[in-house]
Amino acid sequence: MRDLYKRLGITPQASDSDIATAIEACEHTALKADARTVLSVKSRREEYDALHATLCDIGLLRARLGLTHGRYWQDSVANDFSLPPDNTCSQHDELIGRVTHAVTLHNRWQRWRGPWSMAGLLAVGIMLGIALCHLLLR
């Protein structure tokens, strides 16, 4: 399947009038005829759009998972829906990184005896406050 929107130079959210002008401006006769058949009828466009969205998702997933040269990713689908690799790293690595980070924080909290030191700090704070009150009220 080809990405007609990309080939016509419009976005998938384009209005009907935008599509009509883009089709008129298109110089490729076969593409023009196909685009007119598919995009100018509402029910057809809806069906096309649903598949288009799925293929965009798959294109993104393939780009992120390094499958843009898979053996099943060929022809016009691969031509039109392949995305350049982006900067998002592997979700799994990211998850592992975050879990590791959380574990380190937790361990540090436990090593410094977090709950007791918190309670101690609170007690010191209260004592200081009382002392300050005494000084000021005298």
Add this chain to the structure above:
Amino acid sequence: MPIARFSPFELLLLKSRNQADTAGLLLLAWVLASKGHLADADRRRLTELARDFRHGHELEPIIEIAAQQDLGAIQLAAEVMQKDCCGEQAYPFLRQVIALAVADGKLASAHHHILRFLADLLGVSPSEFAQLFAEVAGKEFANPDDPSRTGYWQAKERHRQQQEHQQQERQRSQDRHSRERHSHERYSSGQQHHQRSGTGGSQRQHRHHSTQEPPPGDRTRRALAILGLEPGASRSEIRKAYRRLAQLHHPDRFFAEGEAMVANASMRFQKIKKAYDYLMQAS
């Protein structure tokens, strides 16, 4: 330094007893949700499938995540699957996916592309996957249709018209049957009259026969149907269709596949040729 919050699927994955099973369930739910909506029947099917999985947590959150089409979660699931079950280990999972995808009878185009993606993801080569698909679905793994071409919509329109036509035909034949029965009853009662009065029977019998004859143009229509054309096709269209079909069904093409196939093909070829000859004479 604060950590970004864990997404619902990440939490599920951390809680899960078997990460690959959780990820597999999400991908199965994604396959179901890619049709656009999750019906109750789909949920029930997924719940049944989930009994064999060792995920050890609720299924409902997974269905919700899949219904939202959360790409981050799907990517994470795909990575876990890629890591944990690759190649032959993925066969049971792929079987389940194929069974889900063809549960409605016909494989939707979105499912075509998703199945291809999963096969690539799990490192199953096209030949192996096609074999797997044939085993599970009982038919060949064909190439997906292309809705960006005019031909797809024309074929769809034609299919719809044919179905309508068949329905009309069925309706008409039912009508005819009931009318025949009616006229038959009338005829038999007429015969009784005839026995009594002695005239008028043969005329009625004649009319009875004339209702059974096909209407004019029926043969043309049938011949056109053999060539895969609609009524009102022009001469050049007929010729084009004939050439295409003749090439497709020529007995010489089936020489390598044995005598039975050749005989079959020659029968088909004869039929096509007869239809073409008749149409060329008639028009």
